[in-house]
Amino acid sequence: MSGAAGATPRNTHPRTEHGGEPVRRLPETEAVLKVRHAVRGWLAEYAPQERSVAVALSGGADSLALMAAAVVEADQVDALVVDHRLQTGSDAVAAAAASAALKLGCRSARVLTVDVGSDGGPEAAARQARYGALDAARDGLPVLLGHTLDDQAETVLLGLARGSGGRSIQGMAAFTAPWGRPLLGVRRATTRQLCADLGLTPHEDPHNSAPEFTRVRLRTEVLPLLEEVLGGGVAPALARTAEQLRDDGVVLDTLAAELLRTAGADSGTADAIGPVADGATLSIETLATAPAALRRRAMRAWLLAGGAKALTDRHLRAVDELVTSWRGQGGVAVGGGVPGHRLVVAREHGRLTLRLR
Missing domain, CATH: 3.40.50.620 (HUPs)
Known part of the structure; x- marks a missing residue:
């Protein structure tokens, strides 16, 4: 923020209240x-x-x-x-x-x-x-x-x-x-x-x-x-922690967006981010080679963009297992989609898919 903490704030151009009386100056406490x-x-x-x-x-x-x-x-x-x-x-x-x-x-x-x-x-x-x-x-x-x-x-x-x-x-x-x-x-x-x-x-x-x-x-x-x-000093310390994590988050979100673009391109999906058409996919190989924290952040963004709602850590870890711990398990239902259908993430032919079922 600009200016010194103890500096006297500027007084803006004269204005009047609705009754025509000048806006009062604030005391400089x-x-x-x-x-x-x-x-x-x-x-x-x-x-x-x-x-x-x-x-x-x-x-x-x-x-x-x-x-x-x-x-x-x-x-x-x-x-x-x-x-x-x-x-x-x-x-x-x-x-x-x-x-x-x-x-x-x-x-x-x-x-x-x-x-x-x-x-x-x-x-x-x-x-x-x-x-x-x-x-x-x-x-x-x-x-x-x-x-x-x-x-x-x-x-x-x-x-x-x-x-x-x-x-x-x-x-x-x-x-x-x-x-x-x-x-x-x-x-x-x-x-x-x-x-x-x-x-x-x-x-x-x-x-x-x-x-x-x-x-x-x-x-x-x-x-x-x-x-x-x-x-x-607990409240200021917690606030500083939040600010530092937000700064870190900006960097991680940028890297996650790049990972999504790569995974989408590798799987033939033109746009991996945005309203997801039924059957949008991401490359399993590309996701699997990324660091876990970055991969889960990228998948979270992809799911939210595809209409998922109220994602939890349990959802994300279950989806992550489709990439890293594949044992033939079925798809993972995530909240969202349209009435009468479930939004399901599944592994199909080396790709992570998002479909309405």
């Missing part, structure tokens, strides 16, 4: 400067030309702090407030968040009302509904999310518990279009302090303290215990 610096650095790296963004605003401290910084660092900011309708009074909370966004200087503030289903449990269903609504309403703009360094540390621990390899503990990326996360280097305490410095009253979501949610217990029990046992 330590918390304000940290959050503004993070947002300014993100914009410089990921949106240097078109500096208009949408911000997903929940009304909590993290998203309020992000909003406050964005309105003075970006050229135009639209607030998108999702009302999940899971709690009594959620409409009032959403309306208050939208009002706060306009007072801070947003160009617009929209409340998006969603219906939350049940697939994958309450947390997953709410997340799916939220992201769907944000994507539909963003009007081509990147959407900034208020995830902090503490959220990143929790995500890494959850991934570690799943035990599904380095990809699961890479955490969240600063930008995966259209989702931007400028605050991954900012502590949750800093966003709360910014709200206090600006006289903002964040909404306290009761779900954020409900012990039935795994992430809440990580936040309130596991991470504090790790900090105590290991002498502090």
Whole structure:
């Protein structure tokens, strides 16, 4: 990110609120400067030309702090407030968040009302509904999310518990279009302090303290215990680990893509990556001679591109055995495909095939 951490952020060109009153200058407190610096650095790296963004605003401290910084660092900011309708009074909370966004200087503030289903449990269903609504309403703009360094540390621990390899503990990326996360280097305490410095009253979501949610217990029990046992610095260390693994992942993904191109060409498949036609193949010989970690990464990309869903380590290892431990076993069914058919990986005449059955 550009600029020195303690540097005074620029004040953007004069703007007015919807009522015509000038947008107020933010006090140059330590918390304000940290959050503004993070947002300014993100914009410089990921949106240097078109500096208009949408911000997903929940009304909590993290998203309020992000909003406050964005309105003075970006050229135009639209607030998108999702009302999940899971709690009594959620409409009032959403309306208050939208009002706060306009007072801070947003160009617009929209409340998006969603219906939350049940697939994958309450947390997953709410997340799916939220992201769907944000994507539909963003009007081509990147959407900034208020995830902090503490959220990143929790995500890494959850991934570690799943035990599904380095990809699961890479955490969240600063930008995966259209989702931007400028605050991954900012502590949750800093966003709360910014709200206090600006006289903002964040909404306290009761779900954020409900012990039935795994992430809440990580936040309130596991991470504090790790900090105590290991002498502090655990959350930043986990976040650094995620960043290093993401850097490694970029290299491995590039090598895996090259392996797929070679394996596809060797088997006569014109395009080994992309929507897979029934019967697409990869060369067993080419895959078998590649390092195991690279081979499995390449096959994972191939399967996902072919329509596989919810791939697990068990799936990948079973497919890998078709390449390296062939004993005449049958095909491996992976989730996905089309209704009424299974997506099956099999070994046929020296090739790995992906077919609907």
